[in-house]
Amino acid sequence: MELLQLHYFLKVAKLEHITKAAQELRIAQPALSKTIARLEADLGVPLFDRKGRNIRLNSFGRVYLKKVEKALMLLEEGRREVEDLAEMERGRVFLATTTHKCFSDVIASFISLHPDVKLQISQASEKEKVQQLQNGEIDFCITFPPIEQKGIEGLSFLTEKILLAVPHTHRFANRRNIDLREVADDPFICIKKGNPFRGMTDEFCQKAGFTPNIICEVDEHSAVGHFLRMGIGIAFMPETLIEKIETSFNLVHIDNPVCKRTYQIAWLEGRYMSVAERKFREFFAKSFTEQK
Incomplete structure (x- = not known):
């Protein structure tokens, strides 16, 4: 053989x-x-x-x-x-995310501080990320919700609030907090079905006792912002994306149910990790620890 x-x-x-x-x-x-x-x-x-x-x-x-x-x-x-061990490897790190916009500022900082490390980023669905980890095609993936699967380890590095974005003309535009049930009859602008963010927000609505009246489905949050400005509905908005989207709309905190999501950086359990990979994981985790 x-x-x-x-x-x-x-x-x-x-x-x-x-x-x-x-x-x-x-x-x-x-x-x-x-x-x-x-x-x-x-x-x-x-x-x-x-x-x-x-x-x-x-x-x-x-x-x-x-x-x-x-x-x-x-x-x-x-x-x-x-x-x-022979100091021959020039650092390489393969990373998969759902979107290239995901924590691009932290990734850019790492590249700037470690120009010797070759960081290759690919876009993949949650299912694809698991397969790529198991096949050894990638070193890490950034994911939510955290992967709970045997053979995969992970580090939760950030929990963010999910807010409700409403047009300036909305009846709750001047409210600071609401109960999600108060907008049960409102038209919603949502991310398309199949995206983990959509699955999560549908679950929020289910906990509040209603199925969202979806008037518009889009691919990305930037598109959500566009339709919010048009005033055709309301939408869930991740806290970390607020600064990256032109906020010509109002943001309201949701008291009930608790609307949050946790990000994880995951890798294959027991897999050998190079010096470059260890540097990346430590830098990534430290970046968010220092922000707290």
């Missing part, structure tokens, strides 16, 4: 397509097929079910895939650890 066989098997197992796998690996299809066949011969069992040109992982293949993924990840971590 060779390391190259494992890399080839992993690619075929992920794609379940010999031709596509060969193209991505940039090798000839017959050579790839022979490599997989030799691996199966070494193991003494078939790893795929073959029907014509179709290929699917069988029960042996699924079990073996889990072990191969872990083995290759450990080998990669070992390589990085050795490079760190």
Whole structure:
């Protein structure tokens, strides 16, 4: 059994397509097929079910895939650890967020203070972040609500209030605090369904005893601000985004129910963490501790 066989098997197992796998690996299809066949011969069992040109992982293949993924990840971590010890690694940190605007000021400060660290940021859904952590594709993700899943560790670094934004002409424009039930019949401007912020605000309304009357759905909070200025409805607004949005509307605190959200920076449990990654995690946590 060779390391190259494992890399080839992993690619075929992920794609379940010999031709596509060969193209991505940039090798000839017959050579790839022979490599997989030799691996199966070494193991003494078939790893795929073959029907014509179709290929699917069988029960042996699924079990073996889990072990191969872990083995290759450990080998990669070992390589990085050795490079760190030999002071050969030039810092790299891979981070995923739901939006590129998420704590961009803190991230920019880190880049400015650590120009030697290469920080690569990608945008991903909450589900994608978990998968990317587990696959070793990213080092950290910024998420809310905190990920509660075995094998993933995290540090909660910020809890913010969720306020109610209302147009200047709204009957509660001069109120400081309200009970959410008081706006049960008002038209709401909301983030689209499927976004974790939307799920959270729907839950707030449910706790207050009503389903929001949604008049408009948008992709981002900046768009929410636009429709608020038009005066067509009211909206939930995160405290940390207020300064980043032109506030031509009024903000009201919600006394009941408690409307807050907690952010977490998460990483894979037990995974080797490079010097650059440790620097980033410590800087990120410290930035918010000092703000309290």
